[in-house]
Amino acid sequence: MFGGIAGRYDRANRVLSGGIDLYWRWRTVRAVLRESPRRVVDLATGSGDIALALRRQLPAETTVEGLDFCEPMLEEARRKQGGRPGLRFAFGDCLALPLEDASVDVLTIGFGLRNLEDRDRGLREMRRVLRPGGALFVLEFSQPYAWLRPLYYPYLEKLLPWVAGRLTGDPEAYRYLGGTIRSFPRREVLAEQMRSAGFAAVRARALTGGIVALHRAEKGGGSPER
Numbered sequence: 194m195f196g197g198i199a200g201r202y203d204r205a206n207r208v209l210s211g212g213i214d215l216y217w218r219w220r221t222v223r224a225v226l227r228e229s230p231r232r233v234v235d236l237a238t239g240s241g242d243i244a245l246a247l248r249r250q251l252p253a254e255t256t257v258e259g260l261d262f263c264e265p266m267l268e269e270a271r272r273k274q275g276g277r278p279g280l281r282f283a284f285g286d287c288l289a290l291p292l293e294d295a296s297v298d299v300l301t302i303g304f305g306l307r308n309l310e311d312r313d314r315g316l317r318e319m320r321r322v323l324r325p326g327g328a329l330f331v332l333e334f335s336q337p338y339a340w341l342r343p344l345y346y347p348y349l350e351k352l353l354p355w356v357a358g359r360l361t362g363d364p365e366a367y368r369y370l371g372g373t374i375r376s377f378p379r380r381e382v383l384a385e386q387m388r389s390a391g392f393a394a395v396r397a398r399a400l401t402g403g404i405v406a407l408h409r410a411e412k413g414g415g416s417p418e419r
């Protein structure tokens with residue numbers, strides 16, 4: 194599905210979010226900078242906006258990589274990178290990451306966790322590749338505060354697929370998007386799912402009335418629940 198909209202994905206994001214998606218990604222990058230990582234991997238990188246912003250902001254000695262399993266999205270990311278060095282975009286499935294155990298300081302995943310076929314397996318895989326004390330940042334849609342819901346949910350179900358259909362030619366993809374957003378767990382529930390996958394010190398920050406949340410979790414010393 195992402196392969197079909199790759200070339201028009203960024204423009205659709207800007208229009209459908211009114212440009213606020215840039216702010217959400219900026220908040221994620223700012224949070225990563227505080228960790229002073231040596232190796233960062235952006236998962237489900239898509240057209241690469243988070244990875245490219247990380248590359249711009251982090252010192253040259255920090256390694257930055259972007260992984261995705263959709264080649265047309267990766268091509269779009271490489272096109273935007275324009276051959277600049279210091280950033281590698283490569284094929285990588287979040288459910289079977291091509292990364293060594295305990296080899297990464299910080300993982301980011303923006304609007305990707307919701308799309309994984311098996312969220313728990315994906316989270317355990319992320320924990321596997323993080324070094325002890327390493328951090329995972331999940332930027333994802335969430336459930337907004339009650340006052341916003343009467344406006345937001347009709348927007349998701351009616352207006353968004355219509356506008357997105359005109360922008361990308363694929364209203365079905367955006368009907369799917371609205372559905373996955375509505376059924377995605379609220380902040381506390383996602384935090385609990387992260388804990389049961391073995392993460393510790395899970396914190397969530399609501400952004401833009403709770404439409405989006407940024408979760409930070411650490412690879413603690415304990416083992417995941419069976």
Ligand SMILES: C[S@@+](CC[C@H](N)C(=O)[O-])C[C@H]1O[C@@H](n2cnc3c(N)ncnc32)[C@H](O)[C@@H]1O
Nearest residue numbers: 195237238239261262263286287303304305308
């Ligand atoms: C909504 S896009 C998000 C892209 C980007 N992170 C952003 O912030 O715009 C979701 C991406 O997740 C990718 N994806 C979904 N499941 C995946 C998996 N199991 N492994 C790797 N990438 C996956 C899709 O190919 C798509 O590029």
